[in-house]
Amino acid sequence: MEQDIINEYTRAGQLAGQQADKFKKLANTYSLLRLGLFALMIFAVYLTITQDTFTIMAIAFVLLLAGFAWLVSRQGEYERQRDYYLNLQRINENEISSLQSNANLYNNGQRFSNEKHFYTSDLDIFGNASLFQLINRTATSAGNNKLASWLDAPADKSTILFRQQAVKELATKNEWKKELQTLLLFAKDEDLNRLNNLFKYLQMPLNLSGERWLDIYAKIAPYLLIAAIIGAVFYPPVKGVAIFIALANMGIVFSKAAYIRKADLIADKIGKMLGSYANVFNKIESQDWHGAYNLSLAKKLKDDQTSIKIKELSKLIDKLNYHLNIIVGVLLNAFLLWDIRQIIAIENWKRTNSANLEVAFDVIAEFEALISIAVPSINYPEWVTPIISGTGGYTLTATNIAHPLIRSEKRVDNNYDLRDTFKIDIITGSNMAGKSTFLRTIGINTVLALSGANVCASAMELSVITIVSYMRIKDSLNESTSTFKAELDRLQMLLAAVVQEHRVFFLIDEMLRGTNSMDKYLGSKAVIEQLIAKKGVGMVATHDLQIARLEDKYPDYVRNYYFDIQVLNGEMLFDYKIKHGECKTFNASLLLKQIGIEVGAE
Structure with missing residues (x-):
């Protein structure tokens, strides 16, 4: 396929x-x-x-x-x-x-990376080889920001359902999607501040002194000059009148040079850019939409005739730029007071149309984010739309769920079932057997699902949950933070989130690795028991088999799973499949033996 x-x-x-x-x-x-x-x-x-x-x-x-x-x-x-x-x-x-x-000409979202975020760093949401890099099709800065915001926090159920509906419709309009991307590709390398400067300019009145009289005179000035020129043909002394009118017109324009320069600061290259955006607005407005979300977005533009108005502003700014050609500028200003005409026309446009401009550009950003989360539906049709559950307990079930950033020929899928309940799953297993990848698989697909996108599975149902991860804990020389201190900070954040955030689902990979084995076991056990007391729900991956004994103490709350290996003729074979129970086979000594280190018995 x-x-x-x-x-x-x-x-x-x-x-x-x-x-x-x-x-x-x-x-x-x-x-x-x-x-x-x-x-x-x-x-x-x-x-x-x-x-x-x-x-x-x-x-x-x-x-x-x-x-x-x-x-x-x-x-x-x-x-x-x-x-x-x-x-x-x-x-x-x-x-x-x-x-x-998984290469992409669009931004990989590195600027959104934040190691202190609940999960984005641990789950490879932003940066190189990330989820953002896989699906991002946003060219504008606003579109990038919009998509990033959808991936770094779950939406509420109604918003997710609206987005799912929009994604299904967009998946049937791949040609339109590509055409919109084509029209917007110019914005990928645009100055990030150019549109913001335009918005500021359009909200700021020019306060041109004598605007009313200048507007009237600019309309009659060309007729006066032409009449004087024609008169000079038949009566040469009138030539002086014609020259006086032309010079007076130029003088009036020069007297308003400060106002014209203010407009020039924004007008440089903006006209062409706005013309391109007008085509984008028209592309959205003219499409036949059926889904409620897409319809509502397009309606914002249609009701305001956005494409027509933006095209009009584009032409006005382009006309102002005519004076950049010195000869043309002199002739136009001498006859028509061209620059004054244009800045008055732009001011009139601003008074009538600038109020909803930022809303209109936000519609573009919204569509860019939507076509990005529609990418999995289009490029990976075997992925499915997850069901968003409304159960009182936690629900997160998946069939044949796999990691979307691993190539299809290499990834291994698994099943998982947590249905309307409160549980903590202890996952034990050998090194490299698949524990961390499984946690990330659950986490990254949850992020996709709660943004409104399809997921890398054959079936998935989940509650609206907040992922909090504890996986890649690093020290920091800049902050004078040791690994153990960094782990304590992360644990403190996790425990606070369980109480303060909505429906937290945690993913913990090897707790307290920065201390000795006894402290590690006792500390991990104490953390898990505190999470149980707080009715926390999630997964804990560990090498410590003693942690698995918590199932004996809390049989209604703790479940044991494991990833194992098979050793055949001294060779380790991994199937990367999760199983019920606790792991009995570990491989550290075998791995050390492969690099020439023999581990003797005590």
Whole structure:
């Protein structure tokens, strides 16, 4: 099945590449035609000189300038189409890379890493070779933040169900999903602060002095100047009036230079960016949605005609940028007070439309996060939508559950059953037998499930729980913290979370490894008994068989599981399957023997 999906992405990528090549050739053709028109312009100048008539130049200038503008427009459109299909090809190739090696052109979420978080560090949620890297398809900074927030805390049941419904619909719209990603790919390398600066600018009034009168005068100024120029043709002394009006117009524009510079600080490259976002908004608005969540998001944009308004703002900012060409800027300002016209138009847009702009961009971030958690449904159709339980006790059951970051041909699945109850499961086993991986398998799939995504299992049902892990405990030279002190801090956090947080499910891997074996056993036993007293629920993986004896003392609360090995002709064989009971076979001496260290009997 995976190969069929890879083949589909390969076919789609090849088609996109072919389209990109077609538009590249068209753009190159129109570029050559522009050179041809330039050559004709030179030839017209030559004819004008040799024939000593300005008529040829006048006619040629009008016709060739119109033709040149049309060619520039067509070439620009073909270049945009070329870039679109090149990006679509990248999107398809990225899905192939993700399926084959978990590689991803999108951000891996390293900036969200936090070793003091309840579980994200222990469960590889962020960073290299992480869950975020596997599923992230968010190009915008806001989209990255949104997806990260969904993965570092469980949603409530109703939100999860809404997201599951949205994911199911998005899974049937993979082409739309890829097209939206393509339209947003430009944002992946955008300045993180550019949109925030735009929002601040749009919320801040320019307070242009004399705006009302300037607006009126800017509308009549071109007619005054044109009338003066026409008058000068018939009565030369009026030429001075025309020059005075042009200079006065330029003076008015220069007098408002400070206001124009304020707009310029934001306008640089923003117009093109907003034009790209307008296409994204239109893509969302024009799609036929049925799911309640997707419908509600798209409705926010449709009701406000967001794509039209953003396109309008994009054009206004682009027009303001015309003055960056000095010659064009002088002519436009002399005739039309161009810069003043544009900043007044932008101010009018701000007064009417800026209120809901941040909400509109948040819709994009929401869709980006949704298409990210839809990735497992699309790329791994054998994964399932988990059932979200509403039982009073803890429920976490799974059939054929496996670790999503391990390649399918290498991972081993297991079953687990905790149904509407309160239990602590002690998991014993040999080194490298699979205890830690199993804890992470349960944890990372729970994170996926409670974000609204599908899980790497054939069936799963769980309560809305808060994972708290105790696994990768490290010392810290910067904080002058020893391993044992770091373990105590983590234990304190876990014990407090069991009392203070909603429905904590803990994952503990080898408690108190930073102390001697007797303290380790006594301390671990005391911690587990305190967790039982607090009605804590979770798993404890340990090498210490004495801990398994807690099942004798608390038979209604503690359950024993184990991972074992088989030794055949001195070779260790692992099946990585969890079993009921406690482990009887350990492998440390065998592992030491393999590196030349004999362990003798006492």
